[in-house]
Amino acid sequence: MSVFWNSKRKVYWSTFTRPLLFLVLCLFCASSCQEAPEEIMTDQDQEIEQKIDSLLALMTLEEKIGQMSQVRHFADIEEGDVASKFIGSVIHTDGPTPGEGAAGWQAKFTELQEEALSTRLGIPLLLGVDAVHGQNTFAGATIFPHNIGMGATGNAQLVEEAAAITAKEVQATGLNWTFSPCIAIPYNDRWGRVYEAFSESTELTEQMARASVRGHQGELSDQHTVMATAKHYIGDGATDYGKEGGPTTLDRKEVFERLLPPYRAAVEEGVGAIMASFNTLHDILMHSHKEMITDTLKGVMGFDGIVLTDWKGYSRFGENDVINAGVDMVMAVDGDLPKFQEGLTKAVASGYVKMDRIDDAVRRILRQKFRMGLFENPFPDSTLIASIGAAAHRDKARQAVRESLVLLKHENNALPIAKDSRKIVVVGEHANNSGLQSGGWTVTWQGKAENYPGATTILEGIQSQATGEVVYDADGTGEHHDADVAVIFVGETPYAEFFGDIQHDHSRDEYLYTLNETHQQYINAYAGKGPKVVVVLISGRPLVVTEQIDQSDAFVAAWLPGSEGDGVAEVLFGDHNFSGKLPHSWPKAVEDVQGRFGPNYWDDSIEPLYELGHGLKW
Numbered sequence: 001m002s003v004f005w006n007s008k009r010k011v012y013w014s015t016f017t018r019p020l021l022f023l024v025l026c027l028f029c030a031s032s033c034q035e036a037p038e039e040i041m042t043d044q045d046q047e048i049e050q051k052i053d054s055l056l057a058l059m060t061l062e063e064k065i066g067q068m069s070q071v072r073h074f075a076d077i078e079e080g081d082v083a084s085k086f087i088g089s090v091i092h093t094d095g096p097t098p099g100e101g102a103a104g105w106q107a108k109f110t111e112l113q114e115e116a117l118s119t120r121l122g123i124p125l126l127l128g129v130d131a132v133h134g135q136n137t138f139a140g141a142t143i144f145p146h147n148i149g150m151g152a153t154g155n156a157q158l159v160e161e162a163a164a165i166t167a168k169e170v171q172a173t174g175l176n177w178t179f180s181p182c183i184a185i186p187y188n189d190r191w192g193r194v195y196e197a198f199s200e201s202t203e204l205t206e207q208m209a210r211a212s213v214r215g216h217q218g219e220l221s222d223q224h225t226v227m228a229t230a231k232h233y234i235g236d237g238a239t240d241y242g243k244e245g246g247p248t249t250l251d252r253k254e255v256f257e258r259l260l261p262p263y264r265a266a267v268e269e270g271v272g273a274i275m276a277s278f279n280t281l282h283d284i285l286m287h288s289h290k291e292m293i294t295d296t297l298k299g300v301m302g303f304d305g306i307v308l309t310d311w312k313g314y315s316r317f318g319e320n321d322v323i324n325a326g327v328d329m330v331m332a333v334d335g336d337l338p339k340f341q342e343g344l345t346k347a348v349a350s351g352y353v354k355m356d357r358i359d360d361a362v363r364r365i366l367r368q369k370f371r372m373g374l375f376e377n378p379f380p381d382s383t384l385i386a387s388i389g390a391a392a393h394r395d396k397a398r399q400a401v402r403e404s405l406v407l408l409k410h411e412n413n414a415l416p417i418a419k420d421s422r423k424i425v426v427v428g429e430h431a432n433n434s435g436l437q438s439g440g441w442t443v444t445w446q447g448k449a450e451n452y453p454g455a456t457t458i459l460e461g462i463q464s465q466a467t468g469e470v471v472y473d474a475d476g477t478g479e480h481h482d483a484d485v486a487v488i489f490v491g492e493t494p495y496a497e498f499f500g501d502i503q504h505d506h507s508r509d510e511y512l513y514t515l516n517e518t519h520q521q522y523i524n525a526y527a528g529k530g531p532k533v534v535v536v537l538i539s540g541r542p543l544v545v546t547e548q549i550d551q552s553d554a555f556v557a558a559w560l561p562g563s564e565g566d567g568v569a570e571v572l573f574g575d576h577n578f579s580g581k582l583p584h585s586w587p588k589a590v591e592d593v594q595g596r597f598g599p600n601y602w603d604d605s606i607e608p609l610y611e612l613g614h615g616l617k618w
């Protein structure tokens with residue numbers, strides 16, 4: 001278990017001294033070498049590079065640009081296109097599922113793989129998916145807490161194990177690459193993707209990034225592991241006012257000290273891919289930021305894997321400048337495929353993009369395909385299907401839920417709740433809805449407000465553990481003042497990406513810094529009326545709940561726990577004590593999050609309600 005919060009000194013060491021050393025090293029390297037540091041190649045590496053040389057020598061420009069193209073299986077291609085356009089990668093994210101059940105998914109990806117292998121050079125496909133908290137695109141998979149909860153566990157070993165389980169369930173559905181982990185450092189809780197990241201702490205994120213990459217990839221060549229992607233490079237969580245894809249204006253030193261170390265850690269662990277970010281950095285589009293991609297990431301940091309665009313990154317962020325900046329593979333979706341393939345072909349013909357750049361990109365893509373053993377083992381393993389949502393996987397996810405819960409306030413011996421309490425009233429729709437408890441990127445991109453297969457709700461967990469009466473007051477009517485305890489669930493409804501931003505252009509109105517009125521009423525209906533009041537907040541980020549904390553006897557930040565709701569019940573009932581610690585500073589007032597950045601441990605001008613690392617036990 002790794003702990004960073006107990007010692008301020010350690011935080012200081014990590015946040016200032018280490019990054020400074022890194023900065024000095026970077027500056028030194030930047031001035032003395034633009035190329036990747038000389039590495040001692042193993043025999044196996046040499047063999048792979050020779051194979052790549054031979055393949056590259058045979059490839060036409062069309063085949064090379066094909067390798068650089070990534071498409072969706074249902075929308076961007078028609079039958080035969082994988083072969084005729086020499087596609088290098090296919091993804092599944094939102095939209096129609098690839099088939100009926102896991103066997104149907106495997107059949108679809110087998111079919112596409114066969115098509116790729118039928119080409120003259122028989123280069124296998126990379127098959128990517130946004131499995132960001134379990135294989136969350138497959139209804140019935142084990143869904144872990146989102147990264148914010150995993151950050152709260154402070155348990156790197158657990159993050160590694162969760163990633164290994166995710167990898168297995170991803171492989172079981174026929175895919176071999178995940179766009180995870182997100183290793184952003186969020187600076188403002190208004191950002192709609194705070195929950196995708198582990199923490200505002202650079203050091204904690206660094207530890208979790210390492211663990212996640214190790215867990216997903218194993219040795220990369222291992223069977224039943226997948227290639228990981230560190231994202232979004234760089235500055236995604238540090239945009240001004242927390243706007244998804246907005247401008248990141250941290251100065252250069254801050255970027256190197258605070259945002260870059262988790263990437264360095266991921267690269268050291270051999271992460272296979274890195275995804276470019278939607279934001280600008282110092283007014284330059286990150287997708288076209290040659291200094292950060294080619295010079296820093298590939299040059300100074302020695303990253304030899306694939307740099308991938310984000311969604312439609314080619315047409316949105318500079319077309320061929322994206323390639324010249326060092327991006328190797330293009331998410332050519334939503335109509336971008338012809339634009340990309342034709343545009344790059346023309347740019348090579350005119351000399352705007354050099355052949356060396358194309359060869360470097362294709363070399364990196366082929367390198368990972370060789371490292372993953374895809375040429376020998378391109379097809380899914382049907383024996384893995386039984387592991388999807390397996391009991392052992394769910395046990396691990398339940399452990400993650402238990403360890404992710406942060407007890408913010410505890411008074412009047414409200415916890416643990418006695419299992420034999422005469423009467424417990426459970427309040428709020430979040431108590432009995434696995435979609436709401438799982439957040440965005442669950443079954444669909446934006447998540448669901450309904451139950452989904454295989455998941456257990458928190459209410460079900462409470463009902464199965466309590467030996468006395470449990471009543472469910474979904475709408476907070478306040479009809480059960482005779483209960484010993486009211487367990488009141490409040491929080492956010494699922495969102496993903498810009499939809500979840502608070503008060504920005506595309507954000508949905510329902511996302512607020514505070515609880516909505518209905519949820520405030522749930523608490524008003526019971527606070528001071530008899531029962532002890534335990535409030536559980538289900539949210540992707542800290543919210544301003546100072547008044548509600550005052551009203552409660554105990555207040556729990558449960559984040560987005562995922563499919564194993566009974567893990568919450570196990571801690572409320574005292575089978576386990578709380579161990580989670582805040583991965584973020586917690587704001588005390590709306591004003592705290594309205595500025596460029598919210599409270600965070602780099603900046604003592606905004607005093608948080610609770611500091612990073614806060615977390616009580618009963």
Ligand code: BGC
Nearest residue numbers: 093094130179231310311497
């Ligand atoms: C997101 C990425 C994601 C990609 C593919 C983008 O909109 O920013 O995080 O991996 O879509 O679904």
